[in-house]
Amino acid sequence: MSGFKGLAVPGPTNMPFEIRRAMDVALEDHRAPDFPDFIKPLLADLKKVFQTETGQVFVFPGSGTGGWESAIANTLAPGDTVLASIFGQFSYLWVDMCRKFGLNVDAIECEWGTGVPADLYEQKLAADKEHKIKAVLVTQNETATGVTSDVKAVREALDRTGHPALLFVDGVSSIGSIDFRQDEWGVDVAVSGSQKGFMLPTGLAIVGVSRKALAHRPEGGLPRCFFDYQDMAKTNADGFFPYTPATTLLRGLRASLDMIFDEGLENIFARHHRLAEGVRRAVDAWGMSLCAKEAKWNSDTVSAIVVPEGYNANDVIQTAYHKYDLSLGAGLSKVAGKVFRIGHLGYLNEIMVLQALGGAELAMRDVGLPFTPGVGVGAAVEYYAATGQAEALAAQ
Numbered sequence: 001m002s003g004f005k006g007l008a009v010p011g012p013t014n015m016p017f018e019i020r021r022a023m024d025v026a027l028e029d030h031r032a033p034d035f036p037d038f039i040k041p042l043l044a045d046l047k048k049v050f051q052t053e054t055g056q057v058f059v060f061p062g063s064g065t066g067g068w069e070s071a072i073a074n075t076l077a078p079g080d081t082v083l084a085s086i087f088g089q090f091s092y093l094w095v096d097m098c099r100k101f102g103l104n105v106d107a108i109e110c111e112w113g114t115g116v117p118a119d120l121y122e123q124k125l126a127a128d129k130e131h132k133i134k135a136v137l138v139t140q141n142e143t144a145t146g147v148t149s150d151v152k153a154v155r156e157a158l159d160r161t162g163h164p165a166l167l168f169v170d171g172v173s174s175i176g177s178i179d180f181r182q183d184e185w186g187v188d189v190a191v192s193g194s195q196k197g198f199m200l201p202t203g204l205a206i207v208g209v210s211r212k213a214l215a216h217r218p219e220g221g222l223p224r225c226f227f228d229y230q231d232m233a234k235t236n237a238d239g240f241f242p243y244t245p246a247t248t249l250l251r252g253l254r255a256s257l258d259m260i261f262d263e264g265l266e267n268i269f270a271r272h273h274r275l276a277e278g279v280r281r282a283v284d285a286w287g288m289s290l291c292a293k294e295a296k297w298n299s300d301t302v303s304a305i306v307v308p309e310g311y312n313a314n315d316v317i318q319t320a321y322h323k324y325d326l327s328l329g330a331g332l333s334k335v336a337g338k339v340f341r342i343g344h345l346g347y348l349n350e351i352m353v354l355q356a357l358g359g360a361e362l363a364m365r366d367v368g369l370p371f372t373p374g375v376g377v378g379a380a381v382e383y384y385a386a387t388g389q390a391e392a393l394a395a396q
C-alpha cells in the first residue's frame with residue numbers, strides 16, 4: 001500500500017527522524033577511552049527524566065519486563081511478601097512474575113478500569129505490624145485499560161503507617177510522558193523501557209533506583225547476575241558497563257533526551273494531556289465509553305475504547321490494519337474483543353491523533369458500529385482548535 005503506515009498502539013511508539021538518524025552510525029568500541037565522555041552525561045541526564053537527584057538510573061539491554069525482574073531480583077528474598085493489585089494485563093503480569101520468583105504476593109483483585117486502591121493498601125500496611133511486606137507494587141499507567149494511578153497516594157499510605165516497605169513503580173508507559181517524581185514520591189525502583197515515552201526501538205530496560213533500594217540486599221536474597229544493580233553501579237561510576245551495552249540504542253537515547261529537554265518535561269506532560277483529551281472528546285462524540293471507570297483514572301498516554309455490546313473490537317482492529325494500514329491496540333486478556341486502544345504517547349501531534357481517530361472511524365464504519373462518521377474527528381478538531389490558540393499565538 002502507498003503512504004505511511006499508521007502506528008497508534010501504546011508502544012512501540014513513533015520514532016522521530018532525529019533519533020533514527022542518531023542511530024545510523026558505525027558500531028563503536030564500548031571500552032574506548034572516550035566512551036565515558038558519552039555515558040556519564042547520558043546517565044546523569046536520565047535522572048532528570050525520572051526526577052531524581054539522590055537515586056541512580058541504570059540502563060540494561062532488555063525491555064520493561066527485564067526492568068521488573070531487576071527490581072525483584074536485586075531487593076527481595078524468596079518467600080518475601082509483596083503487596084500488589086491487579087486491574088489489567090500489565091499489573092497482572094508483574095504479579096505473575098513475582099510468584100514465579102517464589103514471592104508471597106498479596107494481590108488485590110480490582111475491577112479492570114480502576115487503578116491502585118491506595119486506601120486498601122493503607123489498611124493492609126497498617127495491619128502488617130511485623131513488617132512482613134517488603135515491597136509495594138504500583139503500576140502507574142495500566143496500558144491495557146488506559147488507567148493512571150496515584151503513586152503519591154501510595155507513598156502517603158506508606159508514610160502514614162510508618163511502613164518501611166520498598167515502593168516499586170511500573171512506569172513503562174508513563175515515565176517521560178506523564179508526571180513522575182521519583183524523589184518526591186519516594187519511589188525505590190521505577191521501571192521503564194525504551195519503546196514508549198522514550199520514542200526509541202525496543203531494547204532497553206531503563207530503571208531508576210533509590211539509594212535505599214541500592215543498599216537493600218537481604219540475607220539469602222534472590223540470585224541475580226545480568227540485572228545486578230551493584231555490578232552496574234560499579235562500572236557505571238567510571239562510564240562503562242559490566243558487559244556490552246546496546247551502544248547504538250544509547251546513541252538514540254542521547255537524541256531522545258535532547259528532544260525531551262528541548263521541549264521540557266512540563267510541556268511534554270501538558271501536550272500529552274491535551275492530545276489525550278481530544279481522543280476522549282472523540283470517544284464521547286461516538287457515544288462510546290472508555291474502559292477507565294472514572295475521569296480520575298483517565299490515562300494521558302493510552303485510551304482503551306469499549307465497543308458497544310454485540311460488536312467485536314477485534315473486527316475494528318483487523319479492518320483498520322488490513323484495509324487502512326493503521327495499527328490500533330488490541331484488548332488484552334479480560335478485555336479482549338471488548339476494547340480497542342489508541343496509544344497517544346511519545347512523538348505525537350494533533351494531526352497524528354486525528355489520523356488515528358479518522359482511521360478508527362473508517363474501520364468502525366466498515367464494521368457497522370452505530371455512530372455518525374466524522375463526529376469523533378470533529379469533536380477532537382473543535383477541542384484542539386479551541387485549546388491550541390494560546391500556544392499558536394505565543395509561537396508567532
Ligand SMILES: *Cc1c(COP(=O)(O)O)cnc(C)c1O
Nearest residue numbers: 063064065090141143172173193
Ligand atoms: C509495555 C509495558 C510493559 C512491558 O514492557 P516490555 O518492554 O514489553 O517488556 C510493562 N508494563 C507496562 C505498563 C507497559 O506498558
